[in-house]
Amino acid sequence: MAKVLIIGAGGVGGVVAHKCAQVADVFSEIVLASRTKSKCDAIAADIKARTGRTIETAQVDADNVPELVALIKACKPAMVLNLALPYQDLTIMDACLETGVHYLDTANYEPLDEAKFEYKWQWAYQERFREKGLMALLGSGFDPGVTNVFCAYAQKHLFDEIHVLDIIDCNAGDHGHPFATNFNPEINIREVTARGRYWERGEWVETDPLSWAMNYDFPEGIGPKKCFLMYHEELESLVQNLKGLKRARFWMTFSDNYLNHLKVLENVGMTRIDEVEHNGHKIVPIQFLRSLLPDPASLGPRTKGRTCIGCLMQGVKDGKEKTAYIYNICDHEACYREVGSQAISYTTGVPAMIGAMMMLTGKWTGQGVFNMEQMDPDPFMEKLNLHGLPWVVVEK
Ligand code: NDP
Structure with missing residues (x-):
């Protein structure tokens, strides 16, 4: 208590x-x-x-x-x-x-x-x-968070050593807005527009933002989706704490609609995080953009579909190569019924x-x-x- x-x-x-x-x-x-x-x-x-x-x-x-x-x-x-x-x-x-x-x-x-x-x-x-x-x-x-715990669980029960880790975050939901972010817009856009980075054989490898993609076939009827390589903060601690790891990457799905809007906003300078002069005032464009975009807490009643976030791992157990995939699927509408929120805030x-x-x-x-x-x-x-x-x- x-x-x-x-x-x-x-x-x-x-x-x-x-x-x-x-x-x-x-x-x-x-x-x-x-x-x-x-x-x-x-x-x-x-x-x-x-x-x-x-x-x-x-x-x-x-x-x-x-x-x-x-x-x-x-x-x-x-x-x-x-x-x-x-x-x-x-x-x-x-x-x-x-x-x-x-x-x-x-x-x-x-x-x-x-x-x-x-x-x-x-x-x-x-x-x-x-x-x-x-x-x-x-x-x-969830990521960071549950994804780290999934890795710790796999390390404890499923593998002697995890060699390859891919964290894959899919939001197959739809909120019906032309453009909105599912959590704080400023943090979300800062994360997505940053340079990509993954870890291989003890070194970080940088990629241009959203320049690498793969198709992944998500389970339980969600189906194939395009996923983009991004840097995500849990990689920093996981590469230190998972023994034997050789490569760690993070992937996230985005719709073409989201990416097109983001590209335009970026091209016109609306995602900048530095101060600019506007009518004699200093403003930070991304903070102004945040004020215009829908509040993530307001998306609950309009979001349909499911999320699927999980860890795909390859490694060895008892001398044999194996793979394991640990995932959760979460339904936006079920979250709304329970606590009045969409699944990103819920997860x-x-x-x-x-x-x-x-x-x-x-x-x-x-x-x-x-x-x-x-x-x-x-x-x-x-x-x-x-x-x-x-x-x-x-x-x-
Ligand atoms: P929101 O923007 O919806 O909410 C942030 C809240 O913090 C608002 O209520 C805001 O107040 C309040 N706040 C901001 N600044 C201050 C301040 N100086 N003093 C007091 N309160 C303040 O964000 P989310 O709920 O979407 O995200 C919350 C956190 O969760 C973020 O750090 C985000 O990065 C993290 N997150 C983590 C994820 C994970 O899986 N690990 C996934 C998604 C989010 P006000 O209402 O006045 O603006």
Whole structure:
């Protein structure tokens, strides 16, 4: 029985609040805080209607450490679940250190003016969390998050060594807008327009953005889709923690429509993350674009279809070559019926809740900063099946 503070009331924060509210024996008290309190209040009202539970809400600017410290001191949670944006990771970690509470997030820290997708800033907190006897769990979403746990599970049960890893993320859903992103538009576009990168024989190999593609035939009737090679942050920790790995890549599906819109936006400079002069003011084009695009939290009622995210692995077991594919399929409309959200927020929010559950129930403990694959995958995998993200293993 523990009290948690959830920060961020967007698409993912809303799902996390709903899923925590469904598990009252672990999350006995919930505070949801964000920059815009009315969004927290709307989520709290929906939770009350669906589960009968009352959660507290608060306003906070998560860029401001003293404000965060005051909020944490006032509500005294056992841990903070950070579902704000990657820009706030370090300020929230600082506030957790100052107040002595554990920390969890779903995306690595990003400086506003650089799209890096690197763990170096957060890994630098290792000693400070260790000295305080606190745990920081990084990347407890789906990818990063469940994909790391799938790898840890495969490493523990299916292989002696994993040699080749392909993480493949397919969203076969349709929201009906000409162009919208399924999670925060700014982070999504920064990620997709960045140079591609994969790891082979100990080295990173760079590719032009979205210049490599493959067709993959997804299971359970989803069928063949074009997938594009991208850099994704979980590769950085996985190549360190999976023994014997020779190559690791990440792929994501995009529709032609999405790619055409993105190309035009990029060509006219709307995806730039640096400041430009406009009518005597400085604006950052991607931030302006974000204000024009649909809010990911609004896509729930209109999104149909399914996601399929999984890890395809080749390696050896008992001297024999084998492959294994571990995946989850998630239905957008089923997520909407359950918590009022589309599947991208749902597949991120459920693992954030389960990560917190692992920490609060003592299944995952540690002092310092951890990536997901460093923890025992079994209790987490068990909870995925129970809380809405069942998984399938196909071995050959
Ligand atoms: P949204 O943009 O929908 O929500 C972000 C929320 O954070 C909003 O409520 C926003 O407030 C709040 N926020 C932003 N800045 C501040 C601040 N300074 N102080 C307080 N609150 C703030 O994003 P998503 O819900 O789509 O994404 C949330 C996180 O999840 C992101 O970090 C994203 O990268 C990550 N993610 C991870 C995935 C994974 O699989 N690992 C997949 C998808 C997302 P306001 O409403 O006022 O703007």
